[in-house]
Amino acid sequence: MTDFHLSKSRRLLLKMSNPSLSEGALLTICQGGTIEKPILQVIMNKKIAGSTSDRYRVFVSDGQYSNSFSMLATQMNHFITEGKLEANTIVRVNNHICNNVNGKKVIILLDLEILKAGSEVGKKIGDPAQIGADGTVSGNAAAKATNPGAQKRPADSDLGNAPKRSPLASSNGQRSSILEPRSSIGAGTGSDLSQSACYPISSLTPYNNKWTIKARVTNKSDIRKWSNSRGEGYLFSMDFLDGSGEIRATAFKEQCDKFYNMIEVGKLYFVSSCQLKTANKQYSNLNNEYEMTFRESTEVMPCNEETTAIPTLQFNFVKIADLGEVAKDSIVDVIGICKSSTDCTTIVSSRTQKELTKRDLNLVDQSNTEVALTLWGTKAETFDSSSNPVVCVKGAKVSDFNSVSLSTLSSSVVQINPDLNQAHDLKGWFDSEGANLQTNSLTQSGMRGGGEMGIGTNLKMVGEVKRENLGFGVDGKPEYYSTSGYISLIQKDKALYQACTQVNDGKSCNKKVLDQGNGQFRCEKCNIQMEDFNWRLILSLCMADSTDNQWMNCFQEQAEQILGFSSQELGQMSMQDPDRYGKVFHEATLKQFNFRLSCKADNYNDEQRVRHTVRTVFAIDHAEQNKRKIRELESAGIALPSGFDKSKYA
DSSP states (O other), X not given: OOHHHHHHHHHHHHHHHSOOOOTTHHHHHHTTOOOSSOEEEEEEEEEOTTOSSOOEEEEEEOSSEEEEEEEEOGGGTHHHHTTOSOTTEEEEEEEEEEEEETTEEEEEEEEEEEEEOHHHHOSOOSOOEEOOTTSOOOGGGGGGOOXXXXXXXXXXXXXXXXXXXXXXXXXXXXXXXXXXXXXXXXXXXXXXXXXXXXXXXXXXXXXXXXXXXXXXXXXXXXXXXXXXXXXXXXXXXXXXXXXXXXXEEEEEHXXXXXXXXXXXXXXXXXXXXXXXXXXXXXXXXXXXXXXXXXXXXXXXXXXXXXOTTSOOOOOOBOOGGGGGGXXXXXXXXXXXXXXXXXXXXEEEOTTTOXXXXXXXXXXXXXXXXXXXXXXXXXXXXXXXXXXOOEEEEEEEEEEOTTBSEEXXXXXXXXXXXXXXXXXXXXXXXXXXXXXXXXXEESBTTOSTTOSGGGTOSSBOOHHHHHHTTTTOOGGGOOEEEEEEEEEEEEEOTTXXXXXXXXXXXXXXXXXXXXXXXXXXXXXXXXXXXXXXXXXXXXXXXXXXXXXXXXXXXXXXXXXXXXXXXXXXXXXXXXXXXXXXXXXXXXXXXXXXXXXXXXXXXXXXXXXXXXXXXXXXXXXOOHHHHHHHXXXXXXXXXXXXXXXXXXXXXX
């Protein structure tokens, strides 16, 4: 066989083994056309210098045309950092947009999958003509635009006469038609946003600032004050949702005054001219890498045309009985009947020293299980439990406080008696039978300050805990119990430590910092140095009753309750008045408390032992304790002494 035939055979084999590129797709995209999931070849990639975050420019080819004005969305950066997007790689682009940035047509690759590695392809496919910055090709190269296998593209002469439209108005099936004019009252410059082409939320990026979205408000926060080294002010935030995704928006000062009363949860709005930036996940758990900030030019206009294309708030409810299997700090949606609630109270945050308003609810559902839910701020102040309302929460945080409990966050959405099928079914069940049924509580010690003695279930003496080998539970999960006893000893050495002040993803770091000796403190976890720290408490104490004694660990809030001082006060005391500091620990010994504890086996120096941790601690309520003991005696069939007047303890 001749060399010519060998070469031809190899070329045929190579063509058969490589996925076919979507020839002409890049030119069509740059000129406003629609291409569903084009197959492209990545010629090379290059990191963009001067970018605040890692961003990459990619050179792509469809075999007929090539484009050097393309970028990779940040969520796709892992393809480059993992070395998967090497030269000549063939990819399928599942989602993309084309933006007009200062006269340049820039294609942003939002989602892609690798079809064949560049090392296997081995070469650039075809001889593609270069597309210019304006999205066109010059000279004879334009004659190549036959677009085989792609959607039909208008002729160049037709494109010149076609009405101008936003390049984002159509992209990967997320096409929004230009809305019919309608009368409505806007806020902003007075332009009619309803006649603008609407972009899907999922297509918004900081690289295009000329867009309008049509979205529903699913959540609206209270007005909150802020202060930092640059000044102080106030703000509120809201969440927008459309058929493609959701995004958080924040309005500060003048924009807060302008839009707060206008924005209503559940209503549709046209929104344009906001600043987009990378989302701060400390304050938002929405599935979007960007967030919006209202600015002076921002326009918001109510949309009076209701549509099912834009969904209302979507829930993924977890049954209360299943919350015990949910990991700590998980975010869940839950619905239940408010069986009871505490009064609204004010506490002082040990971390920020600010006053916080809270209210605790007991929620129950058809699983015959109840759990404690804590509401904060305005939600707590305005809540009315008088008619056993249905409470629906999107985005509640699961805690292991009191075994299992829930708490709302600033981003949580709380709805009372919502118009949902689940809510109607739940109310019908409670009114017909649920109100009279005995329930099982996941929050073992009840709400803080509530319940019998505030001590909860599975009450045991220390000797019983040791005889039953409590803590060696199945699957390594902690076991919970309640007990009552006296503090016999507290180790005051190493009770305090200097902790990191940083907050990451909504959680305080609280890791121990290292004093650098120059007025700076370093946190190895956060990899930063700071000028200040927080004092934190961790106690090792021994508790005893008539049967035995037990060492246990006690952290911040519970330690402050036992000692009667905040960690900050104790920190200052340890530095300025060591004698008074030592006396605080001495005064706390021989005091009796009710404890709720968890215990779990772990390994220490190759030795297995059970670690006991204080979850809640309560002062003894002697009247309630006497009532409980009388009931225990009666239930055990033990006769009370003659002449004993039980009514004194009723």
